[in-house]
Amino acid sequence: MSGSEKHRDLRFVVIGAGMAGILSGIKLQEAGHRNVTIYEKADRIGGTWRENTYPGLTCDVPSHSYTYSFEPNPDWSRYLPPGAEIQDYFERTTRKYGVDKLIRFNEEIVSCEYRHGRWHIETRNGTRDEADVVIAATGVLHVPRYPDIDGIDDFEGAIFHTSRWDHSVPLDDRRIGVIGTGSTGVQIVSALSTRVKKLVHFQRTPQWIMPVENPEFTEEQKEAFRNDPELLKYMQNEPQYLANVERFTNAIVEPDSPAMEEIETIVRDYLENSVRDPELREKLRPSYRAACKRLIFSPDFYEAVQRPAVEVELGGIDRIEAKGVRMKDGTLHELDVIALATGFKADQFMRPMNVVGRHGVELNEVWGDTPRAYLSISIPDFPNLFMLNGPNGPVGNFSLIDIAEHQWHYVSQLIARLERGECAEICATHEALEQFDRDRIAAAKKTIFGSGCQSWYLDARGVPATWPWTQERFYQAMAEPDYTAYELVTRPGSSVESPRQEEVL
Template identity: 60%
Template sequence: MERNLDLRYVVIGAGMSGILAAIRLREAGYRNVTLLEKAQTVGGTWRENRYPGLNCDVPAHAYTYSFAPNAEWSSYLAPGHEIQDYFERVTADYSLRDIAHFGQEVESCVYADGVWRIATKAGMACEADIVITATGVLHHPRMPDIDGLGDFAGTIAHSARWDETTPLDGRRIGVVGNGSTGVQLVSALGGRAGKLSHFQRSPQWIMPVLNEPYDEEQRDAFRRDPALIDAIRYDPQYLANVLRFTEGIIKPDSEEMQIIEAMVLGYLEQGVIDPVLREKLRPDYRAACKRLIFSPDYYQVVQQHDVDIVVGGIDRIEPEGIRTRDGVLHELDLIILATGFHSDRFIRPAVVTGRRGVALDDVWRKHATAYNAISLPDFPNFLFLNGPTGPVGNFSLIDVAERQWGYVEQLLDKVATGECDEISVSADAMTRYEEARIAAAKGTIFASGCSSWYLGKDGVPMTWPWSYGRFAEVMAQPDFDDFEMVKAEVTA
């Protein structure tokens, strides 16, 4: 059936998912595609984060679009600046700057009379028949609730607002927070700082990983034979690790989770010699309750004489440094806040208003959610990529987004071919999905007794709680019985 190629699409966000959506829409022949980005270039989280030691903990060749292989990765796990360069290059290769509008943070999206009306803070206004929301999860930095945050006489910076001119060598540096960002910072700064203090609210389980560099001979082989890239992207051992992880998440007492726990426990026991330090680094919760940290060298770095692990909690920040609850003042020149992001914001603070004046803020008052992480009732033709309740964990979000796009394309075809003018999940299907998701989420390892950014205000994980295999199956074919498809009335 012939498709209407003049439908107006607006893609919000030019990170990994937004780039994907814009490319796929233009490849499908749609002539009216607009890409809105709040910043001055593409890249999303890889543009926002530039801190020392930044890298992706997914193999570089797996964290790559399936249609745009990259032979130039310098190592098995790519550093952040190379990932940003990759997205810039893909943007250029597909001429996305022709349709991109930068510095255009969306202020409001309002649905009325079958059209989405979009306004940006910079004053741009546009209309869309279909909106693709690709704003991502980790882009609103979370500042810690610590007394005296503004009293520090030295330099203080959030890791996602890093100034690359900040002096590091020989300075007394404190890193607050020990998720993947904090661990990467400590690994990068150990040996450079005069004194490095890592302030931990709770320790992390660390999974060992090798990060072997690729030499020029290997990169040349990748250029000549893309099958060598696919061999890494689809490496059976890597895929087995992903399967083990996703199965372990949903079955906390499974053999898969026991293997994961044995690996991280063995790494701690064998990797840290000093028994006192080892106990400082031993978590009191189960492995993978928080997002697993992959690091080739964190345990080695924290055993250096110039690195100190500080536990017991921060009392306040003073002009000279950080005072912990035991009364000790840790004198510092630089404090780096590796305290993460508000993971429940997504497109917010933009005000989104759907059919009959339904406000997204009201729908998400308890927690952010979407049917299969893609659609919401009363928000027709408004679709998410990497939206709320999607799969999260130690695997490639590019693979997640590409699978989601295959699903989204099938929804769009219903509108493009004229079968309907509006498509969105039905209220009944949304209720059934969310009830089943919450029940399953409560049984995952994420709900086994720790605090993490995966948890909503009610303590329930805000994630896909089933296997990755089930996610792939669901994404392969929408259940159109779960969707409300509306045909506009034709008036004489």
């Protein structure tokens, strides 16, 4: 857009300096916007990669695919990126694109209220700000979920949530309990299985494991990536990985498809061929279909749980005591450290901040226990507020960076209408959200996520809350907004025409 086409100098506030917030800062500057502030509640950037530092932390998206499309990284150490390297990548990228100059750290937004055509913002420190546009890049999994286990405060050893890992606590030759069997629990067990005196992995339900190799990149390979931009771009869009993503996303939508049958065969054979002890093998065998819960990718979990120091405990936990974990059958596992790999509250998004839209409409009341947003981006009555990786997006289906970039392409077109003065307010209509939600729920119930297991994908009603269609449909939806799904409001005296016009009184 040329300078002559711009009509409004918009003020932007971005909430969160994780992956999506950094992307927002880069793209806003790239589009020529200079009036931008990013508020970050912590003392540095990174989001989930800042907060999670547990042993074995690894992303299950290949390294080169887990980068911004415009900022490849030739220096990854392994096929699957370690968490510390991801954090370093985001920190370098933030400095390179000057996003660090936009960020105000240690500023947690507690209130965001729309009044008189602008968003009025207040932080916990008392800072006040105003914005024409708010980008909510708060992330999905950032509020830890603690288990409801009696006696959790009675333990005399060290106990902490895995996203609050206490690195002052020694681990070598200690007795460690890991509660939780998602990707985090699996990675911790793999990382600690050779270091501990005893490790008990407490499983409520076992998980299907997808085998994956995680080789190191040689110095020769990294040098080739540095010297050959085309090779580096190829690695970002490696055909086999893209084919696997397409297979997986199609399989989710069609649980009885050959693609899902192939996935189920792979994970079943991996279990059968990897675990020698029949009793342990049955402890590790899920009773639900593969991919009903989020598939776990691991090169070595089955190897780790067969080591002498590791025990898999499938019985129910009765309580936590001073010396360890007491099972319902009376067994006491004496422990020095307990790691709570119990996940996050997946329905929080912008919460716990108090977000108030037009006419005093409160987001907490609108959402209740079931967050919703049109195409995961816009909420009726909350104008000029756009979410990245919001409710009902394709979390768990493919790379969140890829998702955020496509969503930004969509959001940037909404922003452009505000900037050109074609409207003063824009948000999804109630009718559009209701229709989207009806279609989404009907499709979600038919996906593999709705095939009969408990997972963090399910909302309070038991309906899968994630994107229920193919990757290609998501790309098509993000290509260009359907403005008939939006309420475009002009102020009194405006001569600008818009597809849906309403005077603000």
